Amino acid sequence: MRWEDVSGQERPVRLLRGALERGRVHHAYLLAGPEGVGKELLARTFAQAANCEVDDVCARPCGSCQSCRGIERGNFPDVSFLMPQTELLARGLVSRADLEGIPSKEIRVDDVRALARRLSFAALRGRRKIAIVTPADAMNERAQNTLLKTLEEPPAGTTFLLVSTNPDALLPTIRSRCARVQLGPLPEETLAARLRREGVAEGEARERAARAQGSFSRALAAQGEWREVLEQVEDALAAADEREALDLAEAYGDRDAALEVAEAVHAWTRDLLVSRSGGSPQLRELAGRAREVSERVPPHCLLGQAALCAEVIEALHQNGNGRLQLERLLLGTRELRHV
Ligand SMILES: [Zn+2]
Incomplete structure (x- = not known):
């Protein structure tokens, strides 16, 4: 990523870039703004600019050195992400097997303590340690109070980037410790x-x-969300064991989310049948994958899959449990395909 990629947010970019150029970086920023306008993108680009190996003036990330790419992929040792377990699961950063108990929708005090411990060590590879808290309003009150202690005595060379669509949900004491960067539509x-x-x-x-x-995410929703979810579904269906399927069912376990996934899989199944008979699928951006899957999976399985989708959608409309119905859909489809 480069600053230019954070398009349509010139003022916030100027503010953060200027802080790095002048070497006057705050220890905490609150990146506030509506959904889908580039808050996290801006946070990641800042992290890259602060740690790029090519441009050590700290102002322009090259986007292609080891540090820049590591940050992009989310595995650079000096850039930490703090997010709820449900978010980690949804992004595929952890698997269900890594977590104990029901995945939390909140960022909890233990999560903040673990982050603080990591930040207490010197930077390993980069120049500046960055902690991206997203969404910051997912921190419960105890977590916020714990983070507050760290913000009051910030570890050297560390910058916190709190990302939030709902900054008013943060404690005033947290807000007052952060320089606010407001992103607009x-x-x-x-x-x-x-x-x-x-x-x-x-x-x-x-x-x-x-x-x-x-909102860019809203503009993309129709295709982007489906694409990502459907890719995850196909990966889970092709996986050696059931774990990924169970993770997915868990991550989209809310009934509304489950219904959206089931409807997306239903539309996708129609696309697979169309693709099988040589037609062009509706989800054009997944045409390649549709071809690949429809060559591999026989039509009677696809028809069985379509029927199962319809049953699951019906059950969800009748108040069925989201997670259980998604498990039924994914495990049932696996069975259809693996016999
Ligand atoms: Zn770089």
Whole structure:
């Protein structure tokens, strides 16, 4: 990532970049703004700019050195992410087997303590240790109070980046310790340009940008979310054991989320059948994967999968348990495919 990639947020970029250039970096920033406008992207780009191996003036990350790439992938030792377990699962950063008990939707006091311990050591590879807390409002009150102690006596060479769509949910004492960086909704033109880069046709890009209320994730939702979820579903179906399928069912276990996944899998199954008969699928960005899967899975399995989707969707409409119904869908489909 480069600063230019954080498009449509010139002021926040100038502020953070300027702080690095002048060597006057606060120990904590609160990156606030609506959903899908680039808060986390900005946080990661800042982390790269602070640690890029090529540009050690700290202002312009190259995006391709080992540090930049490590930060992009989320495995650079001096850049820590603090997020709820449900988020870790949803992003595939941990598997269900790594967690004890029910995955937490909150960032808990133990999570903050573990982070503070990691930050108490000197930087291993980079110049500046960065801790990205996302979403910061997922910290419960005890967690916030614990973080507050660290913010009051910050470890040397460390910057905290708190990302939040709802900064008012943070304790005033936390907010007052952070320099606020406010991100606004993205201009329609920026959204349309980014959709075009994702391969969306001109007319559709403009239309979606107009409906997205300044949010890139909303503009992308129709394709991006489905693409990611469906890729995860196919990976779980092809995996050697059931663990990934169970993780997915857990991560999307809320009934509304489960319903969306089941409906996406249903649409995807239709695409697989269409692709099998030589037609072109609706989810164009997954056409390659659709071809690959439909060549491998026989039509009677796909029909069975479609029927199972319909049953699960029906059950969810009737108040069925999200996690259990998704397990039924994923494990049932695995069985259909593996006989
Ligand atoms: Zn670099």
